[in-house]
Amino acid sequence: MVRSGAVPTRLFRFENMVLLWYGVQKLSTKQFCTLKRVVDPVTGVVSYNGKSRAIWTTHPIEKPYLIYQIGSADPELAVQAAKTVMQDVSGFDLNCGCPKPFSTHAGMGAALLTNPDLLCSILTALRQAVPPELTVTAKIRLLPSQEDTLKLVERIVNTGISALTVHCRTRNMRERDRATIERLREIVDFVKAMGKDIAVIENGDCLGAEDANRVRQATGAHSVMIARAAESNPSCFSSTPLSDIHETLVPAYIRLSKYLDNNWSLTKFCLSQFKSPHTKPNGKAEERRVRESIVKSRSFEDVVDVAGGWTGEEDFREIVRAIEARDAKVHEELEQEEEATMADVLSRISSQRSDNAYITPPGTQNPHPPSSGAPLIADIQRTLPALISGQDPMTPTHTPSINPLPMPVL
Numbered sequence: 001m002v003r004s005g006a007v008p009t010r011l012f013r014f015e016n017m018v019l020l021w022y023g024v025q026k027l028s029t030k031q032f033c034t035l036k037r038v039v040d041p042v043t044g045v046v047s048y049n050g051k052s053r054a055i056w057t058t059h060p061i062e063k064p065y066l067i068y069q070i071g072s073a074d075p076e077l078a079v080q081a082a083k084t085v086m087q088d089v090s091g092f093d094l095n096c097g098c099p100k101p102f103s104t105h106a107g108m109g110a111a112l113l114t115n116p117d118l119l120c121s122i123l124t125a126l127r128q129a130v131p132p133e134l135t136v137t138a139k140i141r142l143l144p145s146q147e148d149t150l151k152l153v154e155r156i157v158n159t160g161i162s163a164l165t166v167h168c169r170t171r172n173m174r175e176r177d178r179a180t181i182e183r184l185r186e187i188v189d190f191v192k193a194m195g196k197d198i199a200v201i202e203n204g205d206c207l208g209a210e211d212a213n214r215v216r217q218a219t220g221a222h223s224v225m226i227a228r229a230a231e232s233n234p235s236c237f238s239s240t241p242l243s244d245i246h247e248t249l250v251p252a253y254i255r256l257s258k259y260l261d262n263n264w265s266l267t268k269f270c271l272s273q274f275k276s277p278h279t280k281p282n283g284k285a286e287e288r289r290v291r292e293s294i295v296k297s298r299s300f301e302d303v304v305d306v307a308g309g310w311t312g313e314e315d316f317r318e319i320v321r322a323i324e325a326r327d328a329k330v331h332e333e334l335e336q337e338e339e340a341t342m343a344d345v346l347s348r349i350s351s352q353r354s355d356n357a358y359i360t361p362p363g364t365q366n367p368h369p370p371s372s373g374a375p376l377i378a379d380i381q382r383t384l385p386a387l388i389s390g391q392d393p394m395t396p397t398h399t400p401s402i403n404p405l406p407m408p409v410l
């Protein structure tokens with residue numbers, strides 16, 4: 001999500017059982033091709049820098065789950081943009097749903113829905129250009145008529161994509177209009193009947209892990225994509241989402257953002273979106289106090305009272321531990337079935353999920369430590385394959401950390 005999808009937010013969501021995350025770049029693909037890739041030797045954060053600032057950042061720990069969303073109306077530029085970042089992601093998604101003029105005026109986003117030749121030529125070019133272990137997927141909106149939607153879906157599926165996300169609103173519908181998820185089942189059945197094992201992901205009005213069961217039952221979709229509910233509460237992917245978020249999540253979020261050197265105004269924007277129910281008697285008053293402090297602040301130093309000191313490194317390690325424990329389970333699933341498609345994996349993991357299912361059993365070592373080419377925690381080599389494909393040849397060579405940290409004990 002534009003602006004809401006910063007690295008700290010993504011890491012908290014991975015910790016809370018998100019299966020795949022669609023990262024986004026807001027620039028035109030033309031600008032993106034000129035960026036310089038820089039790795040922070042202490043934190044491992046990878047930045048793609050423009051002339052004066054980082055345009056897109058990521059962390060190697062998220063690579064097995066990170067799908068990079070491209071906004072494009074030009075197959076060649078889309079391929080160039082994909083090649084620029086492909087060593088840091090597990091797949092590419094083409095945005096065919098954004099109705100905002102900044103996308104559609106240039107023929108991108110939802111404008112592609114009425115230009116299927118161009119839409120499919122971008123997907124085909126991406127599929128041909130990027131290695132097979134990286135997935136290519138598309139996110140569309142419904143067309144006004146179901147018949148036209150199915151015709152479009154057929155063409156898109158035939159380009160060789162691995163998954164299709166359907167935002168169950170049409171281009172002219174606003175977010176406040178109810179998503180028409182009842183239209184999705186026919187699309188899911190249609191894709192299944194094409195026999196290509198493509199995952200169909202529902203999007204629109206899903207509120208969290210529990211609600212995903214309702215949506216999957218109603219639509220038959222393999223999985224769901226959650227946007228606004230996750231913007232409000234990054235822990236909504238957990239079956240026990242956090243309440244009183246201004247006390248439970250916000251302090252850690254600020255510390256982690258500071259540690260990862262996340263841009264302050266972006267951090268402040270994400271903080272301003274957070275909301276959750278209260279369970280404590282003083283919950284509302286505490287939220288007010290935290291919000292006021294954040295609204296007045298101009299830098300991380302102004303919110304020390306909320307963050308409670310700068311030890312974001314420990315918050316980061318906690319997240320690494322949670323993701324490692326989860327990775328072990330995901331890769332066990334993949335190893336059981338070498339030929340698993342994205343549809344199989346999403347379907348199986350989504351339907352079985354409960355938080356405990358992803359925790360490494362006590363006393364056992366995580367068999368697949370998810371390290372990376374960039375220094376995450378010292379001296380761990382990334383041995384994990386990409387989530388979907390089981391192969392990951394493009395991870396950069398590991399560079400030792402300047403400031404090594406001890407291995408976490410699991």
Ligand SMILES: Cc1cc2nc3c(=O)[nH]c(=O)nc-3n(C[C@H](O)[C@H](O)[C@H](O)COP(=O)(O)O)c2cc1C
Pocket residue numbers: 001002003004024069095097098139167175203204205206225226227228229231
């Ligand atoms: C702040 C914000 C940013 C978004 N950015 C993107 C984007 O970059 N790409 C995209 O495909 N959809 C984007 N969306 C749309 C969502 O992905 C999603 O399709 C829509 O919000 C409906 O899902 P929901 O009901 O779960 O919110 C954005 C939505 C919001 C609220």
